[in-house]
Amino acid sequence: MPVPPPPVSPDNDNPRAPRSAFENWISLSGAVLAAGSFFAFIFLFAIETFTGDRNQYLGILTFVVAPLFLITGLLAILGGWLIHRRRLARTDPETPRALLTIDLSRPRDRRNFVVFLTGAFVFLLLTAFGSYETFHYTESVEFCGTLCHSVMEPEHVAYQKGEHARVACVQCHVGGGAGYYLKSKINGARQLYSLAFNKYNRPIPTPIHNLRPAQDTCEQCHWPERFTGSLERRYDHLLSDKPNTPHTFRLLLKVGGGGAGPVGGIHWHMAKTNKVEYYATDEKRQDIVWVRTSVAGGAGHVYRKGDFTGEPPAEAIRTMDCVDCHTRPAHNFRPPNDLVEQAVRHGRIAAADFPLLKRHVAAALSAEYADVPEAMTKIAAALQSRYPASPSRDSMVAEVQQLYRENFFPLMKASWKAYPNNIGHKNWPGCFRCHNDELLAGAATPRITQNDCNSCHTILAQGRGDQLSQLAPEGVEFVHPEGETSGLLCSDCHNGGNQ
Ligand code: HEC
Ligand code: HEC
Ligand code: HEC
Ligand code: HEC
Ligand code: HEC
Ligand code: HEC
Structure with a gap:
């Protein structure tokens, strides 16, 4: 059987150019991905080692996300190679398998080499910038409080009302120093896992057992020498x-x-x-x-x-x-009694207009509701039936509904009851x-x-x-x-x- 001649590309100066099964788009993209994530890994690892930053989300990026991309990249290289090898074998069983040769005396190789180097440089620069930005983002309150929105929502909402609303989550939950480095790493990975597989508890249980000893974290700002x-x-x-x-x-x-x-x-x-x-x-x-x-x-x-x-x-x-x-x-879900009293104290509800206000509002806020919409309807219905004629009733009801939304989170079962x-x-x-x-x-x-x-x-x-x-x-x-x-x-x- 006659062997078909190998395909000749127009600007190829060697008609029998070596062809490797690695030369395909899948493997090539895999290689780019693997190189990028490997670089990101080294880069993040360096940040952690040299800056002493002990952010567990940085840990997730370094030890979970970057390696995942690296493995995906490597698998793509392998997959592309397997697919392409079979195709090559089918079309051209006789093609010699030679190593890639780069000859810088050839103008075409020189040009490709410069293009490659520039591309690689720009790519790595972007990866570094990207991973650094991601790292900063993971340190932010926004990330901790809103990324896994429904899970952390109760803590995030309560936090914004507290004395520590300007203190970043990681300052209390991770802190500095080397001791808790590994713990927070494992914890970070576990959090990611439980989030991905919907395995977290509702309410999130406390006490948090691997919380840093509070003296390491609180005393960054409240030093014990200060006599109160x-x-x-x-x-x-x-x-x-x-x-x-x-x-x-x-x-x-x-x-x-x-x-x-x-x-x-x-x-x-x-x-x-x-x-x-x-x-x-x-x-x-x-x-x-x-x-x-x-x-x-x-x-x-x-x-x-x-x-x-x-x-x-x-x-x-x-x-x-x-x-x-x-x-x-930082996350003080307030009890119903305090909420009514505070609203009256701050002048948001006029107690004089509503006999037995404290009793009725506390009862409405203490009842169990399946979700927020149900709570809104039932709170309104309960209070409207108690005060059919009061002129400022609607604004009082709206105020109580607002109190509920800020302090009760039925989906996560978070409220004052869950946390002593x-x-x-x-x-x-x-x-x-x-x-x-x-x-x-x-x-x-x-x-x-x-x-x-x-x-x-x-x-x-x-x-x-x-x-x-x-x-x-x-x-x-x-x-x-x-x-x-x-x-x-x-x-x-x-x-x-x-x-
Ligand atoms: C001033 C320090 C401090 C800050 C700031 C802080 N926390 Fe907390 N957090 C705590 C303490 C203390 C606990 C309770 C630990 C315990 O009982 O073991 C806690 C508990 C939690 C819990 C467990 C559930 C619960 O309500 O007890 C979650 C989730 C949480 N925090 C998330 C966050 C998020 C998200 C942020 C940022 C928006 C944040 N924390 C900011 C100190 C803080
Ligand atoms: C035995 C319980 C207890 C322990 C342990 C404790 N505190 Fe307190 N702390 C209190 C009480 C009670 C108050 C009074 C204020 C209040 O009721 O909120 C207070 C008040 C404070 C105040 C407010 C003082 C001011 O000048 O406004 C700060 C800040 C504080 N504690 C920080 C800390 C830090 C940091 C630690 C750990 C090193 C700590 N506390 C350990 C019970 C305690
Ligand atoms: C990054 C700095 C920082 C960290 C970390 C921090 N706090 Fe504070 N804390 C503050 C500041 C600032 C205030 C004052 C807020 C104000 O005056 O409104 C404050 C206020 C307080 C108060 C007084 C609230 C009141 O009733 O007046 C207590 C109690 C307190 N912190 C306890 C803690 C505890 C416990 C921890 C550790 C779990 C902690 N803080 C961690 C900065 C911090
Ligand atoms: C035998 C049950 C009982 C015990 C024990 C008890 N209380 Fe009360 N307390 C009540 C009742 C009932 C009221 C009246 C409730 C109302 O009018 O809202 C009340 C009202 C109050 C109030 C004003 C209303 C409110 O809800 O805040 C305060 C403050 C209070 N108690 C503090 C305490 C303190 C502090 C202790 C412990 C030293 C204590 N009580 C022990 C039953 C008790
Ligand atoms: C071990 C210390 C300690 C003892 C003993 C103690 N208290 Fe207190 N008490 C506190 C602290 C701390 C607070 C402040 C709580 C806070 O800031 O929310 C407080 C708050 C209170 C309040 C105000 C609570 C509120 O929400 O209105 C009353 C009333 C009170 N105590 C009464 C008593 C009575 C009555 C006794 C004796 C049976 C007593 N306390 C014994 C530590 C103590
Ligand atoms: C884990 C147990 C424990 C808890 C919780 C606790 N204490 Fe104590 N407290 C002690 C012990 C033990 C002593 C020393 C007893 C003694 O010398 O008689 C002490 C001593 C004290 C003293 C006397 C300090 C001195 O000047 O000698 C005060 C005041 C005090 N506690 C207030 C509080 C307040 C307020 C709270 C709650 C916010 C609280 N304690 C919670 C165990 C505790």
């Missing part, structure tokens, strides 16, 4: 009665300090010389049965609750840090998880001190009207607005919702 002293706070409430009677507490919170200067007050737990460790039996760290203190230069204590006589598992012992009290520094706020003790046990009568250290030190109502704060005034301007520097005895509390924890009755 006492802070005066007003807690303005409304009762759930017909006239929505105001009821206020003015407290002097003894925040104190833990660094240079006097160590004491609430931040005593964070002093460099003090260490408080605890063991909680539940996932949310609410039921604390064991506490150990160690104080430099003094004796520590071990406190145990009720029938917990054993030793806690070593890996479950947690050293107390900022987020054990400040659980919601440990800063006080009214709606959650908070401080009373440890400061109670049940954690005992034996005969010599029966219980953790500071249990009476004027030890963490001084109650300066309580009630309404004139009562609030008669301040008692040494503190007054607490008067509960409604009946006896009979030794119960505040949070046994108060839950932020209907009560």
